Structures are given as structure tokens and as C-alpha cells.
Amino acid sequence: MEGQDLPYVLIDHIGGKHGVYEDHVEFLEKHFHLITMTEYLENKKFLSKKIRAIYMWYHRPVINEELLQSLPNLKIVASSGVGIDHLDLKLISSYGVKVSNTPFVVSTDTADLGMALMLASSRRLVEGHQIAVSPDTEYFPADWLGAEVSGATLGIVGMGTIGYKVAERAKAFEMKILYHNRNRRNKEEESAVGAIYCKKIDDLLQQSDFVLLSVNLTPQTRKLIGKRELELMKPTATLINTSRGLVVDQDALVEALQNKVIKAAALDVTYPEPLPRDHPLLKLKNVIITPHIGSATKKTRRLMMENMMESIQAGLAGLPIPNEVLL
Numbered sequence: 001m002e003g004q005d006l007p008y009v010l011i012d013h014i015g016g017k018h019g020v021y022e023d024h025v026e027f028l029e030k031h032f033h034l035i036t037m038t039e040y041l042e043n044k045k046f047l048s049k050k051i052r053a054i055y056m057w058y059h060r061p062v063i064n065e066e067l068l069q070s071l072p073n074l075k076i077v078a079s080s081g082v083g084i085d086h087l088d089l090k091l092i093s094s095y096g097v098k099v100s101n102t103p104f105v106v107s108t109d110t111a112d113l114g115m116a117l118m119l120a121s122s123r124r125l126v127e128g129h130q131i132a133v134s135p136d137t138e139y140f141p142a143d144w145l146g147a148e149v150s151g152a153t154l155g156i157v158g159m160g161t162i163g164y165k166v167a168e169r170a171k172a173f174e175m176k177i178l179y180h181n182r183n184r185r186n187k188e189e190e191s192a193v194g195a196i197y198c199k200k201i202d203d204l205l206q207q208s209d210f211v212l213l214s215v216n217l218t219p220q221t222r223k224l225i226g227k228r229e230l231e232l233m234k235p236t237a238t239l240i241n242t243s244r245g246l247v248v249d250q251d252a253l254v255e256a257l258q259n260k261v262i263k264a265a266a267l268d269v270t271y272p273e274p275l276p277r278d279h280p281l282l283k284l285k286n287v288i289i290t291p292h293i294g295s296a297t298k299k300t301r302r303l304m305m306e307n308m309m310e311s312i313q314a315g316l317a318g319l320p321i322p323n324e325v326l327l
């Protein structure tokens, strides 16, 4: 297909902080006629019937009833990343529109980040860096010891693709691995990483030195970790969250960290993102926060873009959609 025969695909915008990456645009434009939201709004009458797919890069453009109503020939929404909590699947499917995501290509990086957060928090890398670059601070103060990761107990809440990859990595650190999941993994999968199933999350919370959250955000997992759960954790334990901020009751977490109910937290996700500059979590020394970078490597972002492109092409050709999200 060439030039004007290419299918019209709506994107939010190009470049800047949250736009589609410019080098991805170059590639996408070989396959699609990309229309930005601004172009769409300026020429809605002509474009609304033309647009057949939405390329939703990091939750943009926002898909609501008004947008869906205005795009009568829309067939597919390709959403980047694994989480789909920003999508109203019922609403979208009521317009006969399919949805896809990119779960498999983000899992390795996100698992790596989970390990990085665990190591950084336990060995106090951020504080260490600050000491190392500060001219005023004495090196190696006596009260400045970390906790060991190797040999410690890791509790993984949510043993999907990401959780399992964390377990594979943790095995190499000789960790004892506990996990809690809606469905138990089969025996072979458990023994390959030496993971022990905890039917009750409470058992995992009570025994773990590190609790890592890798669940999807759903009504069932919203505020899964609250005051009661934090109080079940060891006072020496660290909470790591690479899933969604709303899986944790953040007020309860602040209180638990301030009162040393748990030792530390390492969070790639919060709510909102970013946190307001005066948020108490930003003031605590026993907290590390990264700006939602689970899948943020060049290679993975490229693979995500390619996945999304393939899903759109399949959706428009009436073929089975790779990574279709079913209601």
C-alpha cells in the first residue's frame, strides 16, 4: 500500500513528553496514515469516517463515548503496555471495536526493574549515591548498613508473566520464593523456580522479607495492600510495587513507613503520577520512587510499537489479533 491508500490511524501527538516517539513515527508511517488528535479535531468531518484504528501510546488519546461515537469505522484500539485499567472494555466493545495490548514484550524489562528496585532499596543505592557525591558527608558512616537480598524470602503477589520472570531472577539470587496468585501455577513451573504457593496472601505477607506486587489493577486488586496487610508484614520487610499505584492504599503505606511498621518501599508506580511535590512519600528516606519505567528500554518500546502495528494490521484485515484483550 502506498500514500493515500494506507489505513488512517489516530494517534494523540508526536514527540514531547508523552507523544509517539519520532523514530517510531517514521516506521509507522510506512504502514499507516497517522492522524494526530489536533489534525483530527481540525478536520473532523472528513477524518471521522476515515479513521479505522487508534494507536494508543501510553494511555493517549483518552477513549471515551464521544470519541467512539465520532468514529463510525473504528475497528481496533491498540494499547501500549500490559495494563488495561485505563480502558473501558465494555464501552469499547459495545461499539464493535476490538482491543489489543502488548503484554509479552514488556515482561522482561519489568521483571528486571523489580529486581533493580529490590536491590537498590535493600542496599540503599540512592542514599549511597547521595553520600558519594556529597562533599560534606563522611564515607561509610557506621549506621549505614543495608539488608541482604541473597538468601532472603521474596513474596510475589501476582504470578503472571512478569511475576514468574521475577521468580526466575530471584532463583539466581538463591532467594526463598513464595507466591500468591488467583490460580496456582503447575508443579513443573513451581519447581523450575522453586516457588511455594501461598493460597492465603496473609501467609506470604507474614513470611516475606520482600513483597513484590505484580498484579493487574482490577476491582479485586484495588487497595489489595492496606493497613491490615502492612501490619501483617515483618517490620524488617520492604514493599516493591511495579504494577499500579492503586493496588496499595497509599495513605496506609505512608503511615506504615513513618511508624516503621515496615522497613521500606520501592515504588515504580504511585497515584497520582507524578506525586504532588509536597507528598509525604517524597520526604521519606526509606522510600525509592521511579517514574513508572517498567518497560522503559529502547528495545522494548520498539517491540511494543511493532506489536501494536501488527495488531492493527491484523484487526483491519479481519485476521486473529495478536494479544487481543477479551472482555
Ligand SMILES: O=CC(=O)O
Pocket: 080, 081, 082, 083, 084, 106, 294, 295
Ligand atoms: O505500566 C505499564 C504497562 O502497563 O505496561
